[in-house]
Amino acid sequence: MSGAIVKKGNTIMLSGRFTVGDLKEITSVLEAGSGKRMIIDLSHCDSIDTCVAARIWSTVEGSREAGLPMELQGLNPDTQAIFARFKTIDEKPLKPIPKPTLLYNFEDIGDKVLATWDTVYGLAQFTVNSFKALFSGKFRGSITAYYMEQSGVMAIPIVVTLNWLMGVVLGYQAGYQMSQFGGELFMPALLAYSICWEIAPMMTAVLVAGRSGSAFAAEIGTMKVRQELDALEVMGFNLFGYIVTPKMIALFLVMPLLITAANFAGMAGGLAAGGIFLKMPAVVYIAEVKKALIPFDLYWGIVKGLFYSTIISVTGSYMGMRVRGGPASVGRATTSAVVVSIFLVILVDALLSLLFIHIRPGLTL
């Protein structure tokens, strides 16, 4: 230590040079003086480093808060400059945390409404741009085929299995209830209607939204983070034509096929349930289904498929394109893509059902 600490009465005098190595000794002297009105005299102090200054400064500040302010005396220009820095840091006002007032709550609601409106408006605009690119752009066969394989072919096992299971469950539950009244024979018709009108298209849409909608958002979001989208744009590519359109076309082509497969899988599930639980011969089941269904019911699934594929491909791509910042926002975009897609699928499904009961031949209210 090249400095000396002398404590005389209520004055602590530092003389010489002090560095971080002297911190322990200085601390013990300062602590011994706490609780008293002390004067720290630096008039014989040639230099101190930032660590020592910080220690002294915090003691002085602490004593002031405790109501027994210590005093710093005899600062030379060098030490003055060091303490002046702490002063500017201390004087910087902390950002006040807003109190949750009634007005704040209204503002919060307003912010959320505006944010939702932004998303809705952005999504609508994005959909219009996607369709423009779809009708004006170049068809990219190989990329479309890639997405058809990813979203269509590879989804077949899960779509077929789950719809078959849904068919079994529905067939068994409906049949069990109906058998109470001796109406088992109506089970095939009920099952065929619910599968073709509602369950198969909806289940398929939810599965594709979970598998492909999220994948689209993650893929595009990652490209955005890695500046690959910027690179494409600088090279003069239309991002909609290159990124969104192939996904849209791929889903347009595979969704109706998946839904059709789901229809048959669901009805096959009903057949199994009928055979196992209700001892219904397959011939009877098939005959009843044939009697109930008309081709319109199967086409309806295809129509729904076109709507759902638009929703899933556009929402997935939109959420991916909205990614800002780092990889964490890719995760958020993926979640949003799935949640918003499923929400919109159910919303559109409800609207289509209203239309359906008016246009299906043979259905009277």
Place this chain on the structure above:
Amino acid sequence: MSLVFTGIQKSYRDPSGKSFNVLGPMDLRVDTGEFLCLLGPTGCGKTTLLRILSGLEEPDSGNISLSSGRLGYVFQQGALFPWMTVEANVMFPLKATGVLESECRTRAAEILDLVGLHEFRKSFPHELSGGMQQRTALARGLVTEPDLLLLDEPFASLDTRTGINLQEMLRSICNRSSATVIFVTHNIEEAVFLADRIVVMGHRPGRIVRDELLDIKWPRNRLSSSFTEVLLSFRQTFEELVDPSVTLSS
């Protein structure tokens, strides 16, 4: 390609909805064939300016006038397409402009030779080192023989030695072409080594604080006194920008 922009200004909104000005208003003129380095601390709006020049972002106000021509852009992290080989990546911008496949291949081969990656042309980006990836990115930026080449801190994530090698390579390629180059960096030595002219930008908002033509002779020697002198002078400008209270003794 000469480039003039006047009154360029850009502001962003932070999450709380408050708008803050990141750039300008600023004016700049870049002459044809000039190698300009935009030097400035992080967050001073250099990249924003480059994105505005390339059309990736719209300025809030101001005019950009540039004669028509081809544009090349090299990104900080390369932004190579991971599903394409090195060769396909380099050929991609040519294909986009409708150049025939055979010609694309010849020109890609030439430029890959120039950056020393000919034998890696069939590799995928993830199989390459960081330096090689940046060389591929450079090749992709140069393959269209751009009239305006924009580079956004392309060597920032590389180790010093690799960075120096690539700087030498970039400068020698640019000496042979007539392209106007704007190179964004926060590395003072890199700027002093590469540039014909250095524009130092300050932050909040982004503005020009120093604009100077360098008269260090080619080839530049990093250890020469003239180089060190210029380097120190820019370092001083830079330090003063970051902390106005700092003054360096000469």
